[in-house]
Amino acid sequence: MKFSIYQMDIVPGDPKSNRENVKTWIDSDVAKNNPDTIILPEMWTTAYTLEDLQELSDVNGEPTLSFLKEQATKHDINIIGGSIANKNDGQIFNTTYVIDRKGQLVYEYNKAHLVPMLQEHHYLTGGGKPPEIFELDGLKFGAIICYDLRFPELIRPLAIEGAQVLVVVAEWPLARRDHWRNLLISRAIENQMFVLSANRVGSYDGVEFSGTSMGIDPWGNILFEGSKNHEQTISTSLEISKVDQVRKDVPIFSSRVPHIYKNNQ
Numbered sequence: 326m327k328f329s330i331y332q333m334d335i336v337p338g339d340p341k342s343n344r345e346n347v348k349t350w351i352d353s354d355v356a357k358n359n360p361d362t363i364i365l366p367e368m369w370t371t372a373y374t375l376e377d378l379q380e381l382s383d384v385n386g387e388p389t390l391s392f393l394k395e396q397a398t399k400h401d402i403n404i405i406g407g408s409i410a411n412k413n414d415g416q417i418f419n420t421t422y423v424i425d426r427k428g429q430l431v432y433e434y435n436k437a438h439l440v441p442m443l444q445e446h447h448y449l450t451g452g453g454k455p456p457e458i459f460e461l462d463g464l465k466f467g468a469i470i471c472y473d474l475r476f477p478e479l480i481r482p483l484a485i486e487g488a489q490v491l492v493v494v495a496e497w498p499l500a501r502r503d504h505w506r507n508l509l510i511s512r513a514i515e516n517q518m519f520v521l522s523a524n525r526v527g528s529y530d531g532v533e534f535s536g537t538s539m540g541i542d543p544w545g546n547i548l549f550e551g552s553k554n555h556e557q558t559i560s561t562s563l564e565i566s567k568v569d570q571v572r573k574d575v576p577i578f579s580s581r582v583p584h585i586y587k588n589n590q
């Protein structure tokens with residue numbers, strides 16, 4: 326499977342412009358790289374304009390969901406749609422939508438962990454459910470959003486259930502770029518799966534973001550590392566058989582002793 330990751334800058338509070346930018350990018354990326362699956366960053370329609378989200382959020386995914394479905398069918402691509410601010414029953418969630426090449430919504434997930442450093446709990450509601458595996462073109466994926474990366478207990482069950490690729494979409498700040506790199510590499514090694522991440526660049530409200538969208542193989546080798554501060558398209562293919570190979574060479578999943586782990590995790 327060939328992936329394109331859009332390490333984009335985001336126009337704050339202007340979903341229409343951001344959708345237009347993403348449309349232009351998809352048109353040119355499809356012509357150039359012919360991807361099977363594209364990946365966008367976190368909150369790419371609004372950026373972290375938390376105080377304005379009541380007004381700027383999509384409602385039940387619209388209009389962004391229809392936009393993503395249209396792009397998927399038009400170009401015959403799968404889309405892991407980063408995440409968007411999304412109002413549902415009066416609450417605002419940070420929601421990832423995954424659309425297949427037929428334009429079907431195959432998966433949705435709301436960010437589970439809210440960021441105390443950003444006072445997110447004043448503006449957003451946590452999803453309250455763990456991520457589940459979804460499939461695209463026969464491959465098994467998990468997807469999480471930014472701060473979720475700090476919680477290995479959220480990700481472990483995905484690996485146990487056979488996820489081959491973990492996708493992490495983010496607006497991770499430059500100030501903690503070392504954490505970002507090391508956590509992504511750790512999640513790949515400990516779960517013996519590919520990790521692909523899409524992080525934004527640019528700045529908003531005095532916070533500079535760190536780019537550095539990464540691809541890591543199940544052995545922990547870095548496949549690519551985006552720039553810290555430039556918009557960039559990362560195009561990559563994964564040799565999926567590496568997952569089985571690494572799990573065979575170092576068979577941690579058959580070495581587990583869940584009955585001694587707290588909560589049998």
Ligand SMILES: O=C(O)CCC(=O)C(=O)O
Nearest residue numbers: 440471472496497498501
């Ligand atoms: O965990 C971090 O350091 C960054 C988290 C974050 O900025 C986010 O989840 O949006």
